[in-house]
Amino acid sequence: MNPDFVIQVAERGIYTTLIICGPLLIIALAVGLIISIFQATTQIQEQTLAFVPKIVAVLLGIILLGPWMLSHMLSYASEIFNNLNRFVG
Template identity: 70%
Template sequence: MSPETVIGIAERGVYITLMVSAPLLLLALIVGLIVSIFQATTQIQEQTLAFIPKIVAVLVGLIFFGPWMLSQLLMFANEIFTNLNRFVG
């Protein structure tokens, strides 16, 4: 197996990881920003107020994006296992 193949597989793995995690991270970022703006305008400085909405948003995001995330990961794993003989041999 050539170094270019290894780099290509690693690059594809990092790309899939970023694509799968991006929707949940963006949801948490947006909800955190909204809660921070709300805290700044109302002058409520409760530290735990920011965590509950973010957790709920990520769980709702998992419900909506979960099937897509799973399909992306399964396609990548299937591609790796299908071409395993070519990679090793």
């Protein structure tokens, strides 16, 4: 294996990780921003008010985006296993 091939495989792995985790992180960020604005306007400083809605939103995101995320992970894993002979030898 040459260094360019290793870099290409690592780049593909990082890209797949970002594509899979990105939507959930964006959901958590958006809900956190909305809750922070709500807390700033009402001056309610309850910690669970910021934590629980993010957990619920990410859980709903996993439920809704789970099949899409799983299909991406399976396609990446099958690509890795199909090219295993290139990685080893």
